Amino acid sequence: MDVITTSIFDIFKPGPGPSSSHTIGPMRAAERFLQTAAQLPAQQRERIESLRVHLFGSLSSTGRGHGTDRAVLAGLLGQRPEDCQPQWFCQLLQDPGQSYSISIQGKTIPFQAENFRFEKDNAALAHANTLRFDLLGQDELPILSRTYYSIGGGFILCAGEIEPARPQPLYPYTNFQQFLQLVSSSGLTAPEILLRNEESLSGSTRQDILQRLDKLLALMEQAVARGLQANGVLPGKIGLERKAAGLFSQAASKTDPLESSLLRISAFAMAAAEENADGQLVVTAPTSGASGVLPGIIYLLRHYQGFTRESLRDGLLIAGLIAFVAKHNASISGAEVGCQGEVGVAAAMAAAFLAQSKGYPLNICENAAESALEHHLGLTCDPIGGYVQIPCIERNAVGAVSAYNAYLLAAGGNPNQHKLRFDDVVLAMLETGRGMSSRYKETACGGLAIRGMPGRNCSPDE
Numbered sequence: 001m002d003v004i005t006t007s008i009f010d011i012f013k014p015g016p017g018p019s020s021s022h023t024i025g026p027m028r029a030a031e032r033f034l035q036t037a038a039q040l041p042a043q044q045r046e047r048i049e050s051l052r053v054h055l056f057g058s059l060s061s062t063g064r065g066h067g068t069d070r071a072v073l074a075g076l077l078g079q080r081p082e083d084c085q086p087q088w089f090c091q092l093l094q095d096p097g098q099s100y101s102i103s104i105q106g107k108t109i110p111f112q113a114e115n116f117r118f119e120k121d122n123a124a125l126a127h128a129n130t131l132r133f134d135l136l137g138q139d140e141l142p143i144l145s146r147t148y149y150s151i152g153g154g155f156i157l158c159a160g161e162i163e164p165a166r167p168q169p170l171y172p173y174t175n176f177q178q179f180l181q182l183v184s185s186s187g188l189t190a191p192e193i194l195l196r197n198e199e200s201l202s203g204s205t206r207q208d209i210l211q212r213l214d215k216l217l218a219l220m221e222q223a224v225a226r227g228l229q230a231n232g233v234l235p236g237k238i239g240l241e242r243k244a245a246g247l248f249s250q251a252a253s254k255t256d257p258l259e260s261s262l263l264r265i266s267a268f269a270m271a272a273a274e275e276n277a278d279g280q281l282v283v284t285a286p287t288s289g290a291s292g293v294l295p296g297i298i299y300l301l302r303h304y305q306g307f308t309r310e311s312l313r314d315g316l317l318i319a320g321l322i323a324f325v326a327k328h329n330a331s332i333s334g335a336e337v338g339c340q341g342e343v344g345v346a347a348a349m350a351a352a353f354l355a356q357s358k359g360y361p362l363n364i365c366e367n368a369a370e371s372a373l374e375h376h377l378g379l380t381c382d383p384i385g386g387y388v389q390i391p392c393i394e395r396n397a398v399g400a401v402s403a404y405n406a407y408l409l410a411a412g413g414n415p416n417q418h419k420l421r422f423d424d425v426v427l428a429m430l431e432t433g434r435g436m437s438s439r440y441k442e443t444a445c446g447g448l449a450i451r452g453m454p455g456r457n458c459s460p461d462e
Contacts, residue, residue, distance in 0.1 A: 030075025
C-alpha cells in the first residue's frame, strides 16, 4: 500500500518568501546539488571552471518575480531556508555585476547573475517547476549535471536518483476515509495517532515534536504581528502598498461587530501574506503563497478568542492531516493544479483546524475541510508580473474568511446529511488541475496576469 509518509514538519517549513516552490524548493535543490558535487573525485573537482543554472517552466517564466534566482544562489552559498536571514536574502543579485564565490570541497567557483539561464524552450518537461545545475570544465562540457523538480510546498525530487525509503508510519493510511477508520478501530484520538505516526516517521521524541509544533505556531503568529506593524510598498514593479495594518486599524473603529470581525480576519491573513511577498520569514501552510490563511486564523484564536497553546497544537496536527491527504492524492503546487492546490488547500486546513481547536469530532473537521476546498475548485494561479502579490495577498484573506464560514457550515449542520467526502473533493481538484490550461498555473501568461500587465508576452527576459 502506497501510504502517506509525510512528516508534519515537511508541510510546515520556515523559510523566506515569496514562494515555497520557487524559493524554498530551489534553495533546497541547490543544497542537494552541492552535497552531490562534494562527492566528486578530487581530479574532477579541479577541472571545474564554471557553474550554470538553467530554469525551466514556471521557474523560468515567473522566477525573477518569485526570487528563484536569489533562492538558488542562497542555497549555493550554503544557506538553508529555515536559517536564511531575510535582509541578507533580499540583497542578493541586486547588483547584476557582483561576483559570488561558490565553494565545493575547497574548490572555489565564481558565480554571477549571468550564470542563470531562463529557458524559453519548455517542451516535454517532466514537471512545470524544473531546474538544472551544470558544472562545466574549460571545454564547456559538463562534469556534473543534475535536474531537480520543485513539486510544491518546498518539496523537491531529483531526476534519475532513487529517493531513499522513508520510515513507515505506525498507523498507515492513504486517504482521509482510511484515517477515519483508524480512529474508530484504535480508540485513539486523531491528534494522538498523528503524534505517534510523527514519532515513527521522524524518530523524534514526543517532547521534541511538541516543542517544534509550538515553535511553528509562534513563528506563524510572529509573521502576522510583524505584518500588522509594517507599512510601505512591496518590492517589484507593481508598486503595491501594504494594506494589513490599515485594515486592522479600521476593524477597531467599526461599529458593526460582523464587519469588525471580517476585517480583523482579513487583516491577519493579509499581514502574513504581505510578509511573504516582502521576502520575510514565513511558514509554509501548505505553501508560502498561501502562508497567510492558517496563520491568520491561528492569530485570531490565540489573541482574540483565548485558545490555549495545547488546543492550537492539536488543530495544527489536523491541519497537517488535510495537507497530507491533498498532497498524496493530488497536489499542493500551483504550477500543477493552480491556486486551488495552494489557497484552496490552505482554506481546507484552516477550516479543519478551527473545528478541531473548538472541540468538534473528526467527521466535522472533515466536513469543514471538504466545504472549504469544494468552493475553491478551479481557482487559477495567475500572479500579475510573476509576483506573489496580486491576487495572492487578498486571496489569502478571502481564503481565511471562507475557511471560517466552512467551519460554521460544518459545525451547524447535520454530519449525517453531508454528501461529499474530503477524498472526493481532493480527486476533483486533481481532475480539475489536469484539465486546466498551463496559462493559469503559475506561468503569469493568462487571466489576471495579462489583464494586470498588458503587453506581457510571457518572455522570461521581461
